[in-house]
Amino acid sequence: MKNKKNIERNKREKYPLISYQELPEYMKDNEFILNYYRANWPLKQAFFSIFSWHNETLNVWTHLIGFILFMVLTIANAEHLSQIADFMTMFIRNFPSGDPNISHNSKCVPHFVLQGETRLIDQNLQMDSATNEATWPFYVFLVGAMFCLLSSSICHLFSCHSQKLNLFLVQMDYVGITIMIITSFFPPMYYIFQCSPHWQIVYLIGITILGICTIITLLFPVFSTGKYRSFRTGLFMSMGCFGLFPAIHALVVNWNDPMRNVTLAYESAMALCYIIGAIFYVSRVPEKWRPGLFDLVGHSHQIFHTFVIFGALAHYGAARIFLEYRTRFRCDNR
Numbered sequence: 389m390k391n392k393k394n395i396e397r398n399k400r401e402k403y404p405l406i407s408y409q410e411l412p413e414y415m416k417d418n419e420f421i422l423n424y425y426r427a428n429w430p431l432k433q434a435f436f437s438i439f440s441w442h443n444e445t446l447n448v449w450t451h452l453i454g455f456i457l458f459m460v461l462t463i464a465n466a467e468h469l470s471q472i473a474d475f476m477t478m479f480i481r482n483f484p485s486g487d488p489n490i491s492h493n494s495k496c497v498p499h500f501v502l503q504g505e506t507r508l509i510d511q512n513l514q515m516d517s518a519t520n521e522a523t524w525p526f527y528v529f530l531v532g533a534m535f536c537l538l539s540s541s542i543c544h545l546f547s548c549h550s551q552k553l554n555l556f557l558v559q560m561d562y563v564g565i566t567i568m569i570i571t572s573f574f575p576p577m578y579y580i581f582q583c584s585p586h587w588q589i590v591y592l593i594g595i596t597i598l599g600i601c602t603i604i605t606l607l608f609p610v611f612s613t614g615k616y617r618s619f620r621t622g623l624f625m626s627m628g629c630f631g632l633f634p635a636i637h638a639l640v641v642n643w644n645d646p647m648r649n650v651t652l653a654y655e656s657a658m659a660l661c662y663i664i665g666a667i668f669y670v671s672r673v674p675e676k677w678r679p680g681l682f683d684l685v686g687h688s689h690q691i692f693h694t695f696v697i698f699g700a701l702a703h704y705g706a707a708r709i710f711l712e713y714r715t716r717f718r719c720d721n722r
Contacts, residue, residue, distance in 0.1 A: 403433050405442055414551045417614045420675040424683050426548035434546050443683050447544040450693035454700070455537035461704065462530045474708065525578035526711045532571025533700050539564035540693070555609055562606040562620065568700070569627045570599040573634075575707035576655070579714035580638045591634045598627050621666050628662060647713050654706035658699045665695030 405424045408416065415427055424443040426434065438448055464472035543557040573595045581587040602623045605611060611620060635655070642648060669692040675682040 403429050412551065414554060415548070418672060418675070418687075418689075420672055420679045421683050421687055422680040428550065429548045431546065431549055434549055437548075438545055441684060443687070444544045444548070446685060446690045447693060448541050450690060450697065451537040451544075452541040454693075454697040455534055455541060457697075458530055458534045458537065458700070458704075462527070462534070465526070465530070522579075522714075523711065525574040526707050528574045529571045529703070529707055532568045533704075536564035536568035537697075537700075555612060558612045559607055562612075563603055565624060566599045566602050566606075566627070569624065570595055572703055573631065575710050576638070576651075577634060579710035580634070580642065582714060583719035584641075587634075587637070595627065595630055598630055602627060618670050621670050625663075625666060628659070647709060651706050651709050654702050654709065658702035658706070661695045661699030661702060665692045665699065668692045668695070 403426070406427055407423050408419060408421065408425065411425055411427055415425070421443055424441070426437060426442055426444070429437070438445070461473060463469075539557075539560050543561040547554040547557045573592060577588055577591045581591070605623065606620065610616070639648070639652075668688040672688045675687045
């Protein structure tokens, strides 16, 4: 027992947590977080630090838990485990969704009539009615979300290893964020405009081109520094703002859709979460107010991560609605 304790003590002494002033320049990102940094740690020690306390612990775990959650949701949807897959949409049964007797005079004609209270998720009706063609955009979003969350966790866990790996992982983190934004467009663009394929192509190509330009820009090492934090946020926000064009278009085209209010609520919640998260990320509040107090728990990047999870879950709820509702429609020109 004494030998084991001595070994552990020697490891802690060999790879101690250090202060901001002791950090190599490439790791100095937030001067308001004063202590509990790892620097130049071997990969093995960096990996096992996931089980110890330092100022990246919650950054790792917030998005790692998010990754596991979305992996479970992906499996639940693939295996038609509705009680798990529908957990984000169960509460909408009493949500005011417009007049269920509205006549649908758009290009899409429903196979069924909504009677009484709108019931989007029927526990006895699984996704077997949806074809592979109709479900693939939903899974594109899930894969994009998992890639973003996992790349973020890996970045926060291993970026303490070396300058070269730090830069690579930070860039992959930005790539993950961009991919998540791009793939988030696939379910709404596909299902809302499924009767107008040309608009699907226009909007999906548009966001993909914006995403590629964002990735190319952020692969320049200079933009990975703390100095360009606001610039990076602006790039990601501009991609999100691109969604205003198809959103307004969709509202005009589907104004009488009985599920308009529900999907709008989910997507608004998603946008609000991302905006609030971005504000915390850029402002570095609350650690800016009390440097050192939030080194381990409660600093801005942890809050940012939490709002990213909430925003992704809100979008998942909207995507489930699009998937369940729109796959029961046919287009009269097909």
